[in-house]
Amino acid sequence: MQAWSKGRIARTVGCAAAIMLLAANAQAADKVGVSMPNIKGPWFTPILFGISDDAKKLGYEIIIQDAGGYGNVDKQVSQFSNLVVQQVKAILLDPANPDSFNGAVRQAKAAKIPVVGAGSPVVASSVEADAAASSSHCSIGHELAKGAKTLLPNGGTIAILAGPPGAFWASDRLRCFKEDIANSNLKIVAEQTSEQDAAVALSLANDFLQRFPNVDLLYGADDTYGVGAGRAAQGAQKCGKAKVLFAVLGEAAEEIMRAGCADYVVAQQPVLIGRTAIGMVDKLVKGQPLAKKLEEIALIPVTKANLDSISKTTMQAPKGWTP
Numbered sequence: 001m002q003a004w005s006k007g008r009i010a011r012t013v014g015c016a017a018a019i020m021l022l023a024a025n026a027q028a029a030d031k032v033g034v035s036m037p038n039i040k041g042p043w044f045t046p047i048l049f050g051i052s053d054d055a056k057k058l059g060y061e062i063i064i065q066d067a068g069g070y071g072n073v074d075k076q077v078s079q080f081s082n083l084v085v086q087q088v089k090a091i092l093l094d095p096a097n098p099d100s101f102n103g104a105v106r107q108a109k110a111a112k113i114p115v116v117g118a119g120s121p122v123v124a125s126s127v128e129a130d131a132a133a134s135s136s137h138c139s140i141g142h143e144l145a146k147g148a149k150t151l152l153p154n155g156g157t158i159a160i161l162a163g164p165p166g167a168f169w170a171s172d173r174l175r176c177f178k179e180d181i182a183n184s185n186l187k188i189v190a191e192q193t194s195e196q197d198a199a200v201a202l203s204l205a206n207d208f209l210q211r212f213p214n215v216d217l218l219y220g221a222d223d224t225y226g227v228g229a230g231r232a233a234q235g236a237q238k239c240g241k242a243k244v245l246f247a248v249l250g251e252a253a254e255e256i257m258r259a260g261c262a263d264y265v266v267a268q269q270p271v272l273i274g275r276t277a278i279g280m281v282d283k284l285v286k287g288q289p290l291a292k293k294l295e296e297i298a299l300i301p302v303t304k305a306n307l308d309s310i311s312k313t314t315m316q317a318p319k320g321w322t323p
Contacts (some may be wrong), residue, residue, distance in 0.1 A: 032060045032281055033083030034118070037076055037096040037167075038196070039066040039323045042223045042250025042316075043270055047119050049317035050274020051092060058282050063088065064323055070096045070164040070196060080104045084111050090281040092118040097166060098125040114284040118277040119270065120169065121294055130284055133276035133295045135268045137169045140247050141176025143299050147264035148177075148186055148217060151243045155185020156216030159208040161201055161229060163221030165193040170221040173247065177219070189215060194225075198252075201228025209236050220246030223253040226265070230256035249302055249315050257304055267300040269314040 034051060038044050048064065055062045063083065067076035073096045081104050083091050091108060093115055095101045101124040108115050109127065117123050117132030148158065158181075163170025170193070178188070190208055194200050205218055205228050218233065220226030226246025230253075233242045239261035246253070249267035256262045276295050283290055300310060 030060050031086070031088045032062055032278070033080075033086070033088040033091040034062055034064045035067075035076060035080045035083065035091060035093045035095075036065065037067050037070050037072070037094065039064060041196070042227075042252065043119070043248050043268075045321065045323065046250075046315065046317040047094075047270040047274040048323040049321050050271040050276075051118065051278045052274075052323070054275045054278045058278065060089070060278070060282075066323075067096065070167050073097045073100045073166075077101060077104050081107060084108050084113055087111065088113060089285045090114040090116060092116050092277050092281065093123045093129075094119040095123055095168075098122045098168060102126045114281065116277055116280050116284070119273055121296070122168075129293075131277075131280040131290055131293050131295075133273045133280060133297060135273070135297050135299055137172035138176040139296075139299060140266055140268070141173040141178075142180055143266040143301060144173065144219065144245060144247065145177045145180030147245050147266060147301065148181060148219070149184065151245060151263055152186060152216055155187070157187050157189045157212065157214070158217045158219055159190040159205075159212055159215045160188060160192070160219045161204055161208075161221060161225035162191055162193045163225065164196045167196075167221075173221060186217075196222075196224050198224055198228055201225045202231050203228075205229040205232035206235070209233070209238065209242065215242055217243045217245060220244070222246060223248040223250045223265070226262060227252045227256050230259075230261040234259065234261045249300075249312070251316055251319070254307065254312070254316075257302070257307055260304070263303065265302040267302045267310075267315055269297050269300070271317065272314040273297050 065079035105124040105127040114130040117129045121132045121134045123129040218229035230244045243263045245264045247266040249265050
């Protein structure tokens with residue numbers, strides 16, 4: 001009887017150990033990688049909130065990789081490759097430069113790791129994403145052009161804070177913006193790329209207002225640049241005179257609009273983009289069909305007139321949340 005009890009205990013302990021091992025393996029298998037050029041700011045913080053919040057509900061552990069800026073493309077590619085080596089279940093990617101990711105994404109495909117665009121419809125210039133949730137950057141450019149025509153119906157001059165040098169999203173927005181204003185009375189008098197930094201954007205906008213004191217409109221590639229433009233107009237006491245137009249409605253953008261120093265924002269919904277992207281990952285991991293391979297999230301034009309009537313829960317992370 002005593003021997004039987006010991007054997008039973010041994011089997012019980014063995015089963016418990018096996019269950020623990022299976023649980024540990026399952027936990028490791030539930031990791032999802034996220035590769036971003038940057039993880040802070042009015043765009044990246046809300047998209048990462050959307051990803052993280054829904055990933056927790058779906059039972060995934062998120063590994064977030066921060067390349068530290070658009071100038072660190074090689075670092076981002078290396079971080080992406082490290083996620084492949086870790087054999088994560090899937091990778092959410094917003095590439096600083098899709099041309100640089102062809103080899104790395106092929107590496108992921110060879111390892112049967114789905115790659116989903118999160119905030120970008122493209123993950124590599126020559127390799128298609130398994131899925132993507134984004135707003136079309138060209139559509140943003142078209143909406144910015146619509147905003148410029150609304151603000152300056154009789155035409156006028158524009159100075160452009162074009163975004164980070166080499167960032168394809170900024171280039172696409174500006175290209176499509178220019179296409180739409182090509183045959184109008186809107187004329188670009190200055191255009192400059194710069195680091196995606198609030199202080200740098202403010203300095204550039206101040207420079208534009210000094211060089212072109214009668215400029216009618218300041219264009220910002222996103223709200224890092226747009227808020228810099230709005231603060232420059234505020235400092236020069238030109239709010240409402242030099243109109244300010246940009247994409248993305250973060251908290252600082254909302255504040256500068258309430259102050260009357262931002263006039264038209266093409267708001268994306270980064271929280272919703274993040275939630276949608278991790279939802280697509282979940283389906284791919286489980287072998288379930290996707291409703292669409294590309295989910296294009298709607299854009300929302302915002303002015304001071306409708307600022308209080310739109311829901312911002314899909315646009316902004318909760319106050320104080322950080323990745």
